[in-house]
Amino acid sequence: MIDLFATLLAxxxxxxxxxSMPRHQADMAGGKLAPAASRRxxxxxxxxxxxxxxxxxxxxxxxYGAIAWFGHLSIGAWSVVAWLCVCGRGTNSASKxxxxxxxxxxx
Amino acid sequence: MKESLxxxxxxxxxxxxxxLGWLLFAMFATGTxxxxxxxxxxxxxxxxxxxxxxxxxxxxxxxxxxxxxxxAKRWFITPPNSRSATTQVFWQPEGDRPxxxxxxxxxxxxxxxxxxxxxxxxxxxxLYRFHFDLHYLPVIWARYMVGIAAMFMxxxxxSGVITHKKIFADFFMLRFGKGQRSWLDAHNVTAVLALPFHxxxxxxxxxxxxxxxxxWGIAANYASPDSFFEAVFxxxxxxxxxxxxxxxxxxxxMMRTASAEWHGAGVGFLSVSNPGDxxxxxxxxxxxxxxxxxxGPALTLDGTTGRRLDASVSKGAALETESVMIGLHAxxxxxxxxxxxxxxxxxxxTIMVGSGLVLWTVKRRTRLPDPERxxxxxxxxxxxxxxxxxxxxxxxxxxxxxxxxxxxxxxxRADWEVHSLFIAWVAVLIWALVRPAQRAWIEALALAxxxxxxxPFVNALTTPRNLFASLVAGDWLFVAFDAVMLLLAAxxxxxxxxxxxxxxxxxxxxxSQAQETVVAA
Numbered sequence: 001m002i003d004l005f006a007t008l009l010a011x012x013x014x015x016x017x018x019x020s021m022p023r024h025q026a027d028m029a030g031g032k033l034a035p036a037a038s039r040r041x042x043x044x045x046x047x048x049x050x051x052x053x054x055x056x057x058x059x060x061x062x063x064y065g066a067i068a069w070f071g072h073l074s075i076g077a078w079s080v081v082a083w084l085c086v087c088g089r090g091t092n093s094a095s096k097x098x099x100x101x102x103x104x105x106x107x
Numbered sequence: 108m109k110e111s112l113x114x115x116x117x118x119x120x121x122x123x124x125x126x127l128g129w130l131l132f133a134m135f136a137t138g139t140x141x142x143x144x145x146x147x148x149x150x151x152x153x154x155x156x157x158x159x160x161x162x163x164x165x166x167x168x169x170x171x172x173x174x175x176x177x178x179a180k181r182w183f184i185t186p187p188n189s190r191s192a193t194t195q196v197f198w199q200p201e202g203d204r205p206x207x208x209x210x211x212x213x214x215x216x217x218x219x220x221x222x223x224x225x226x227x228x229x230x231x232x233x234l235y236r237f238h239f240d241l242h243y244l245p246v247i248w249a250r251y252m253v254g255i256a257a258m259f260m261x262x263x264x265x266s267g268v269i270t271h272k273k274i275f276a277d278f279f280m281l282r283f284g285k286g287q288r289s290w291l292d293a294h295n296v297t298a299v300l301a302l303p304f305h306x307x308x309x310x311x312x313x314x315x316x317x318x319x320x321x322x323w324g325i326a327a328n329y330a331s332p333d334s335f336f337e338a339v340f341x342x343x344x345x346x347x348x349x350x351x352x353x354x355x356x357x358x359x360x361m362m363r364t365a366s367a368e369w370h371g372a373g374v375g376f377l378s379v380s381n382p383g384d385x386x387x388x389x390x391x392x393x394x395x396x397x398x399x400x401x402x403g404p405a406l407t408l409d410g411t412t413g414r415r416l417d418a419s420v421s422k423g424a425a426l427e428t429e430s431v432m433i434g435l436h437a438x439x440x441x442x443x444x445x446x447x448x449x450x451x452x453x454x455x456x457t458i459m460v461g462s463g464l465v466l467w468t469v470k471r472r473t474r475l476p477d478p479e480r481x482x483x484x485x486x487x488x489x490x491x492x493x494x495x496x497x498x499x500x501x502x503x504x505x506x507x508x509x510x511x512x513x514x515x516x517x518x519x520r521a522d523w524e525v526h527s528l529f530i531a532w533v534a535v536l537i538w539a540l541v542r543p544a545q546r547a548w549i550e551a552l553a554l555a556x557x558x559x560x561x562x563p564f565v566n567a568l569t570t571p572r573n574l575f576a577s578l579v580a581g582d583w584l585f586v587a588f589d590a591v592m593l594l595l596a597a598x599x600x601x602x603x604x605x606x607x608x609x610x611x612x613x614x615x616x617x618x619s620q621a622q623e624t625v626v627a628a
Contacts, residue, residue, distance in 0.1 A: 002444070003444030003445075003447075003448070014279070017278075018278075018279045021276075021278075021279070023276075024279060060445075063399060064399070064440075064445065067399075067435070067445065068444070068445050068448060070301075070303045070304060070307075070452075071304070071445065071448025071449065071451070071452060072448065073300075074300050074301040074304060074448075074451070074452055074455065075448065075451055077278075077279070077300040078296070078300055078301075078455070080279055081279050081280075081281050081296050081300070084279055084281070085281050085283065
């Protein structure tokens with residue numbers, strides 16, 4: 001139960017962080033946000049991720065909690081990615097304007 | 108021309124990732140499955156049910172050993188834990204008799220101490236062992252290969268981080284239907300979002316076999332590796348039997364003594380020296396599921412009186428660190444929630460390695476002088492990718508299917524379950540070599556999907572423990588196993604559909620372009 005709650009909290013945290021990024025705002029917030037709102041979303045996102053750490057620490061103790069925290073963060077972040085894939089219509093819009101050259105080197 | 112750091116790291120990332128990538132994929136996949144090795148074993152022995160009490164089961168095991176091997180030099184007992192249902196015992200016969208078959212000196216017992224009449228299988232343990240010992244190979248070679256692969260993995264992770272230009276900007280990016288870009292996205296998203304896990308698991312994996320890979324510290328300080336292990340993991344000295352018979356004190360009371368000493372943690376392992384003799388001693392080791400550190404404390408008691416003789420000395424900082432790192436890798440301490448997090452992170456790592464392998468070919472295909480006739484290296488990588496990714500999937504599903512389909516009384520049954528994994532794997536490799544690459548992908552992925560989908564159905568036809576019965580009985584282990592099989596089938600099926608689409612999409616695009624040209628003209 002705690003795991004589910006912590007994962008949801010991490011999901012919300014990463015969702016806020018993605019809202020703070022201009023390229024995801026069309027999907028996550030329905031349009032561009034003002035810089036102040038972006039900043040609030042970013043601070044709120046980090047605060048939630050920290051809250052997950054505190055929650056895990058209380059639920060499982062410092063050592064187990066730290067391990068669980070990394071797991072909850074990964075699943076939470078992957079859930080946001082999945083959300084953007086399924087529901088995001090404009091996710092690609094930010095990248096469409098840019099070149100699609102891969103980031104890797106020559107090889 | 109001097110290359111930039113990023114370019115040289117990209118080169119390093121590409122080649123360390125590719126060279127042993129196929130082995131890494133197999134290690135990641137089977138290692139991930141091994142987080143549920145006890146559950147897989149329970150699924151593969153459907154005859155065994157129930158949750159035996161560890162103390163009662165150990166007392167039963169002692170009764171079994173007293174009749175089966177009363178004059179053995181040592182007995183070793185692994186009681187059931189919260190996840191397994193059986194007691195494992197083996198014994199070292201008196202004298203230096205040549206070791207017979209394993210069956211002569213070991214047994215799997217139920218909660219009452221009776222030999223279990225269940226199908227012969229290596230269960231989840233095989234996947235766990237394969238993950239670092241491989242198979243059909245001398246163990247020591249396998250461990251060196253696995254170590255080199257893990258070292259490459261560590262280099263690939265670090266160089267990958269340096270190579271990745273936009274870790275934060277691309278944090279949530281996963282775009283489908285964009286060819287190379289999509290593969291890079293998938294590779295990045297699975298790698299970056301579980302980066303702490305990947306780093307931890309690779310590094311601690313190397314630590315588990317560190318004394319094998321870096322023997323020089325021991326060589327410089329100890330006469331032989333054995334004297335190092337004796338000094339560090341002191342086992343109670345062998346004492347000659349006195350010849351004076353004395354009954355063993357109740358082992359249940361000893362387990363309670365040990366638990367009290369460890370603040371309630373259970374006993375994970377017992378060894379009894381000189382059972383039935385006045386010189387008998389019993390060593391108890393803490394269960395690995397009760398703390399992160401993999402090498403728990405041990406307690407030695409007098410076998411006839413139950414009096415405390417000796418407790419393991421507390422470890423120094425280095426050994427304690429090693430113990431915690433190994434524990435962190437194996438995750439034996441993890442409860443259900445954490446265990447699933449380990450498993451899902453491992454799935455992410457497996458996809459990371461797989462998508463990296465595919466990316467190598469996707470990236471080069473467009474730059475081939477003649478895409479219809481690629482050079483040998485390209486074809487080799489392409490085919491090995493099919494065999495490693497889809498082939499292992501088909502192999503694992505075959506392993507589970509063989510467990511249900513092979514005759515129960517078959518000779519060397521457990522071996523043939525393992526053989527069927529490799530037969531399916533090699534069959535997919537051969538298939539990949541003879542078919543056009545694109546078709547091979549589609550067919551091999553579809554085969555893996557079909558085989559995984561078949562597992563719950565074959566289980567329902569061959570055992571009474573089908574999905575419906577498990578749901579009614581609240582047997583979540585069997586429900587979850589069937590569900591994971593169906594999810595894997597869906598995953599492979601989806602991949603097969605995706606693999607089938609690009610060509611038709613290309614054709615469509617070409618057709619519409621042609622139409623546009625006609626209209627324009």
